[in-house]
Amino acid sequence: MPKVSLTVNGKPVSVEVENRTLLVEMLREQLRLTGTHVGCDTSQCGACVVHVNGASVKSCTILAVQCEGTEVLTIEGLAAPDGTLHPMQEAFREYHALQCGFCTPGMVMSAIDLVQRNPQGLSDREIREGLEGNLCRCTGYHNIVRAIAAAQVVMHGKASELPRAAE
Amino acid sequence: MRMRKSAASTPARSAPGVIAVFTGADMAAEKIGVLPCSWQVKNKDGTPIAEPPHPVLAISKVRHVGDPVAVLVAETKPQARDAAERIASEWEVLPALASMEAALDAGAPLVHDEVPGNLCYDWHLGDEGAVDAAFAKACKVARLELFNNPLIPNAMEPRCAVGDYDAATGDYTLWTTSQNPHVIRLLKGAFVLNVPEHTLCVFAADVGGGFGSKIYHNAEEAIVTWAAGKLKRPVKWTADRTESFRSDMPGRDHVTQAKLALDDQGRFLALRVRTLANMGAYLSSFAPCVPPYLSATLLAGVYTTPAIYAELKAVFTNTGPVDAYRGAGRPEATLLLKRLVDIAAHEMGMDRVEIRRRNFIPKDACPYQTPAALQ
Ligand code: FES
Numbered sequence: 020m021p022k023v024s025l026t027v028n029g030k031p032v033s034v035e036v037e038n039r040t041l042l043v044e045m046l047r048e049q050l051r052l053t054g055t056h057v058g059c060d061t062s063q064c065g066a067c068v069v070h071v072n073g074a075s076v077k078s079c080t081i082l083a084v085q086c087e088g089t090e091v092l093t094i095e096g097l098a099a100p101d102g103t104l105h106p107m108q109e110a111f112r113e114y115h116a117l118q119c120g121f122c123t124p125g126m127v128m129s130a131i132d133l134v135q136r137n138p139q140g141l142s143d144r145e146i147r148e149g150l151e152g153n154l155c156r157c158t159g160y161h162n163i164v165r166a167i168a169a170a171q172v173v174m175h176g177k178a179s180e181l182p183r184a185a186e
Numbered sequence: 187m188r189m190r191k192s193a194a195s196t197p198a199r200s201a202p203g204v205i206a207v208f209t210g211a212d213m214a215a216e217k218i219g220v221l222p223c224s225w226q227v228k229n230k231d232g233t234p235i236a237e238p239p240h241p242v243l244a245i246s247k248v249r250h251v252g253d254p255v256a257v258l259v260a261e262t263k264p265q266a267r268d269a270a271e272r273i274a275s276e277w278e279v280l281p282a283l284a285s286m287e288a289a290l291d292a293g294a295p296l297v298h299d300e301v302p303g304n305l306c307y308d309w310h311l312g313d314e315g316a317v318d319a320a321f322a323k324a325c326k327v328a329r330l331e332l333f334n335n336p337l338i339p340n341a342m343e344p345r346c347a348v349g350d351y352d353a354a355t356g357d358y359t360l361w362t363t364s365q366n367p368h369v370i371r372l373l374k375g376a377f378v379l380n381v382p383e384h385t386l387c388v389f390a391a392d393v394g395g396g397f398g399s400k401i402y403h404n405a406e407e408a409i410v411t412w413a414a415g416k417l418k419r420p421v422k423w424t425a426d427r428t429e430s431f432r433s434d435m436p437g438r439d440h441v442t443q444a445k446l447a448l449d450d451q452g453r454f455l456a457l458r459v460r461t462l463a464n465m466g467a468y469l470s471s472f473a474p475c476v477p478p479y480l481s482a483t484l485l486a487g488v489y490t491t492p493a494i495y496a497e498l499k500a501v502f503t504n505t506g507p508v509d510a511y512r513g514a515g516r517p518e519a520t521l522l523l524k525r526l527v528d529i530a531a532h533e534m535g536m537d538r539v540e541i542r543r544r545n546f547i548p549k550d551a552c553p554y555q556t557p558a559a560l561q
């Protein structure tokens with residue numbers, strides 16, 4: 020069986036995988052990082068999004084062996100070691116951008132990449148378009164869009180604190 | 187589809203890691219029974235409904251996408267996946283029925299040869315004469331046609347089952363994601379595996395999301411139990427997402443025409459409802475009871491409508507078996523009634539709240555016998 024060596028959430032790991040092992044299978048079943056979810060097996064839902072070398076990737080749609088030498092970031096690696104949440108996680112909490120939470124890891128990882136790729140800032144419409152690869156069956160998306168709009172302000176250094184949600 | 191060449195002679199048997207391949211014919215040869223339907227309904231004329239057999243594995247005809255044709259047991263999941271792709275059966279494509287209207291057409295192909303017209307049953311409830319008389323003197327009739335579409339439960343935690351057999355005692359154990367372990371033990375022992383109930387132990391530990399979709403006796407539960415006995419080894423099955431989409435029982439799937447008779451003050455005089463309810467390709471454990479007993483009997487809602495008549499045809503089609511899901515029938519009745527009352531208010535130029543106020547069952551009239559609820 021091939022061995023793949025990569026960095027996951029800042030830690031170097033080496034894992035024996037099958038040729039066909041998907042990145043998400045390696046993360047969930049071998050590394051036990053079950054924060055990354057599987058909502059489909061058809062590349063549609065986006066619950067499985069992680070970052071590979073900083074770019075958001077559906078981890079069900081890439082083989083583990085393709086990730087040799089890469090840096091993978093999952094939802095578990097986002098918060099600071101002292102537990103301080105990433106501004107996007109904080110914004111999802113503040114804006115109640117989740118109900119069941121199943122789509123949330125993928126939403127958060129996609130949203131961070133979306134914001135990072137757009138330093139000029141995104142309109143609500145652009146946020147909605149940017150999330151077309153992520154499905155949520157609970158929220159109706161409104162609060163997800165609000166959370167991302169708020170988080171981008173902090174992520175681009177335009178405010179030091181997250182704008183609070185209206186009561 | 188009709189099976190031309192069975193999976194029995196498949197090259198999958200010799201694939202790496204494969205322990206066994208079983209087909210529907212193998213199970214039938216061992217006198218394994220069919221999945222029973224445990225809640226029956228009677229036709230208008232008092233005759234029993236059509237209950238065609240539901241083999242655990244399809245034998246010669248596959249009736250819906252997701253109808254299982256073979257069981258493959260392998261040492262590891264990847265080996266099982268690989269080998270399953272080599273299950274070589276050949277199929278003749280038969281005409282399929284995707285809608286109830288098409289299934290009821292004269293001359294439609296038959297889902298089950300023994301069920302003429304694809305009609306599972308034809309049921310009714312209420313006083314048709316009283317309803318007709320009320321419509322004859324109504325000032326206003328509000329009408330609604332509603333398609334309550336099928337929905338796929340798709341729990342976050344897919345269904346799974348592990349069977350085990352103790353050769354020393356002859357006892358079977360099943361761990362299953364079931365909302366209904368006692369009934370599953372009864373149905374599986376008495377109707378499917380034909381083994382005494384005291385030799386079966388069923389555990390439902392971590393069930394996951396259910397809302398009805400894990401309340402039926404599913405083929406996989408019987409299969410892993412039986413296969414564990416055959417192989418003298420534990421056998422485990424876990425649905426992947428695609429399997430969940432294809433083989434969890436969907437809910438709803440009613441097509442309904444309704445009309446409400448009102449007087450000039452917006453008081454409800456009578457309700458008449460005609461429903462087609464899809465049963466899918468086979469009768470799942472509780473399917474027949476949902477449209478009549480769990481839906482039609484709720485048609486009075488919270489209103490004093492004095493006369494109600496509901497007619498219902500349950501139909502076989504080539505979709506997956508439909509059964510109870512979240513509220514099971516009651517949301518179908520409630521949605522219908524709410525929509526119909528809104529339409530009546532709108533068409534009469536009345537306020538939606540006021541029209542309801544005029545028709546509520548008064549508090550001091552409770553307990554209240556509606557014309558739809560069974561006594
Ligand atoms: S699990 Fe649905 S897109 Fe990856």
Ligand code: FES
Binds near residue numbers: 156
């Ligand atoms: S919060 Fe439930 S799927 Fe998005």
